[in-house]
Amino acid sequence: MQFGIFSVSDITTDPTTGHTxxxxxxxxxxxxxxxHAEEVGLDVFALGEHHNxxxxxxxxxxxxxxxxxxxxxxLLSTATTLITxxxxxxxxxxxxxxxxxxxxxxxxxxxxxxxxxVYPWFGKDIRAxxxxxxxxYALLHKLWREHVVDWQGKFRTxxxxxxxxxxxxxxxxxxxxxxxxxxxxIAEQAAFYGDGFFANHIFWPASHTQRMVELYRQRFxxxxxxxxxxxxxxxxxxxxxxxxxxxxxxxxRPYFDNAPVYGHGPSLEDFTRETPLTVGSxxxxxxxxxxxxxxVGDYQRQLFLMDHAGLPLKTVLEQLxxxxxxxxxxxxxxxxxxxxxxxxxxxxxASLLAKKLAAKEEVAA
Amino acid sequence: xxxxxxxxxxxxxxxxxxxxxLADQLAAATAAAGEAREIEFVVTTxxxxxxxxxxxxxxxxxxPPGALKEALDAVAGADAVIAVSPIFTASxxxxxxxxxxxxxxxALVDKPVxxxxxxxxxxxxxxxxxxxxxxxxxxxxxxxxxxxxAASDDWGxxxxxxxxxxxxxxxxxxxxxxxxxxxxATVTDPFALTVDFEDLLK
Numbered sequence: 001m002q003f004g005i006f007s008v009s010d011i012t013t014d015p016t017t018g019h020t021x022x023x024x025x026x027x028x029x030x031x032x033x034x035x036h037a038e039e040v041g042l043d044v045f046a047l048g049e050h051h052n053x054x055x056x057x058x059x060x061x062x063x064x065x066x067x068x069x070x071x072x073x074x075l076l077s078t079a080t081t082l083i084t085x086x087x088x089x090x091x092x093x094x095x096x097x098x099x100x101x102x103x104x105x106x107x108x109x110x111x112x113x114x115x116x117x118v119y120p121w122f123g124k125d126i127r128a129x130x131x132x133x134x135x136x137y138a139l140l141h142k143l144w145r146e147h148v149v150d151w152q153g154k155f156r157t158x159x160x161x162x163x164x165x166x167x168x169x170x171x172x173x174x175x176x177x178x179x180x181x182x183x184x185x186i187a188e189q190a191a192f193y194g195d196g197f198f199a200n201h202i203f204w205p206a207s208h209t210q211r212m213v214e215l216y217r218q219r220f221x222x223x224x225x226x227x228x229x230x231x232x233x234x235x236x237x238x239x240x241x242x243x244x245x246x247x248x249x250x251x252x253r254p255y256f257d258n259a260p261v262y263g264h265g266p267s268l269e270d271f272t273r274e275t276p277l278t279v280g281s282x283x284x285x286x287x288x289x290x291x292x293x294x295x296v297g298d299y300q301r302q303l304f305l306m307d308h309a310g311l312p313l314k315t316v317l318e319q320l321x322x323x324x325x326x327x328x329x330x331x332x333x334x335x336x337x338x339x340x341x342x343x344x345x346x347x348x349x350a351s352l353l354a355k356k357l358a359a360k361e362e363v364a365a
Numbered sequence: 366x367x368x369x370x371x372x373x374x375x376x377x378x379x380x381x382x383x384x385x386x387l388a389d390q391l392a393a394a395t396a397a398a399g400e401a402r403e404i405e406f407v408v409t410t411x412x413x414x415x416x417x418x419x420x421x422x423x424x425x426x427x428x429p430p431g432a433l434k435e436a437l438d439a440v441a442g443a444d445a446v447i448a449v450s451p452i453f454t455a456s457x458x459x460x461x462x463x464x465x466x467x468x469x470x471x472a473l474v475d476k477p478v479x480x481x482x483x484x485x486x487x488x489x490x491x492x493x494x495x496x497x498x499x500x501x502x503x504x505x506x507x508x509x510x511x512x513x514x515a516a517s518d519d520w521g522x523x524x525x526x527x528x529x530x531x532x533x534x535x536x537x538x539x540x541x542x543x544x545x546x547x548x549x550a551t552v553t554d555p556f557a558l559t560v561d562f563e564d565l566l567k
Contacts, residue, residue, distance in 0.1 A: 130565070131565070134565045134566060135566075138566060182555065182556065184556055184557065184558045184559075185558070185560065185562075185565060187558075188558055188562050188565075189562065189565075192562045203426065203427070203428075204427075204428050205428055208428075208556075211556040212556065215556060215558065219558070261426070262425065262426045263425075264425065265421070265422045265425030265426050266418075266422040266425075266426060266430065270422070270430065271426075274428075274430055274431070
């Protein structure tokens with residue numbers, strides 16, 4: 001199982017000090033955070049994409065390439081790549097490029113984005129969110145698999161004799177996850193292609209995630225990619241850890257109370273009960289996270305949100321230490337012990353390449 | 366006898382509240398009108414005061430906490446709704462509106478609804494027609510023609526068989542008749558897949 005962190009790239013005032021990091025500071029910090037994720041033994045760093053304030057990450061491949069150059073093993077991913085407002089041709093080119101530069105340490109999570117005003121800035125309409133996600137991804141999927149593409153759709157200029165360059169590394173397209181909170185069409189899309197399904201999972205009741213994953217697994221089997229429990233599932237999670245659970249609550253509460261998404265709303269206690277948010281000791285985080293498996297089944301990737309709501313760099317790095325030293329090693333062992341042999345790991349470039357070579361050999365034989 | 370569900374939404378704030386009193390009278394009258402039409406109403410009453418924090422939290426977080434989720438599901442699955450608000454500052458109360466702001470926009474389509482309100486004086490009575498009725502029209506509910514308004518005067522001893530009671534009886538009969546015309550309500554599962562992917566790809 002893969003463990004990692006994901007960032008939405010928000011620039012938020014620290015409510016305990018009143019300090020608002022500059023863009024320069026926050027961007028420098030995110031690189032430090034990603035590098036530290038590798039240092040503490042995490043597998044994945046995923047970065048969001050936004051085109052409005054207060055977020056900095058409008059150009060994720062630039063950031064991810066810079067991080068790739070300073071890491072060795074860390075898998076770089078997105079959370080999410082806007083499949084609606086981006087040109088699929090540019091996604092195909094950018095991420096194939098990143099794949100080459102990082103030595104295959106890339107996958108992507110597709111998302112629609114949720115802010116109405118952003119769409120028209122890119123000539124799109126949020127009301128066509130689902131059709132855009134479906135058509136754009138169909139083109140992206142083709143561009144990475146067919147050398148010369150002729151194509152026509154509703155949302156972009158037709159393509160004639162187009163080749164997206166560079167070609168995917170080893171002609172193996174990056175693995176793709178599709179993220180959605182509650183749109184069954186997106187679970188269906190992931191299932192149709194045999195891609196992964198990533199449930200954001202945080203900020204919402206677990207029942208949403210359960211229903212979406214259940215649908216994805218059923219349809220994954222329907223489209224002949226394997227049994228339902230062989231579908232590739234990723235989950236988000238949100239934790240704040242302290243060796244002493246009382247201190248975790250005390251330390252995190254001001255950030256919770258003022259957080260952009262849920263601040264000034266429910267109490268920390270209510271939100272912890274209603275959503276997967278866990279604030280407490282390493283053991284509490286371990287127990288809660290293992291419990292996710294009870295309603296989504298054996299899954300392949302767990303990402304945690306760690307650097308939001310104005311938490312200062314020092315705190316985020318301490319959180320990563322606790323996660324990497326006290327939580328993830330136990331989770332790795334426990335999840336591995338529970339997982340049946342026929343449930344696959346998350347695909348990586350190496351595993352997809354091996355699969356491709358094996359298929360070639362089979363044809364040759 | 367066929368069984369149908371009646372959900373009563375009361376936005377009264379005080380306890381006891383005259384809004385709840387009116388809501389209960391409307392529910393009882395609807396149950397009686399149902400009996401005459403071979404309909405047995407199973408009544409659920411929702412006090413919005415108990416859900417006030419949850420309603421605001423739903424607005425702030427985008428999902429309903431447990432108790433509110435139950436209330437919203439009850440409204441969506443109801444065969445008929447009785448909605449009663451106190452009149453504040455010339456309109457429905459903010460709490461009443463906030464609740465219906467978080468009800469799914471399609472949950473009340475073709476659903477029989479009886480609207481009612483309470484206030485200190487009869488001068489507020491048309492708030493039912495200029496505030497509540499248009500809101501439910503927007504939600505494409507079927508609001509019965511008779512709306513019921515009760516001012517402090519109406520609760521006087523001389524009104525037990527008076528004007529208020531006759532309106533309650535008439536409105537309840539209209540609501541039961543609308544329910545009698547319809548099949549039992551069905552709820553669409555938001556997580557169910559309604560389109561074929563091949564069609565989406567086209």
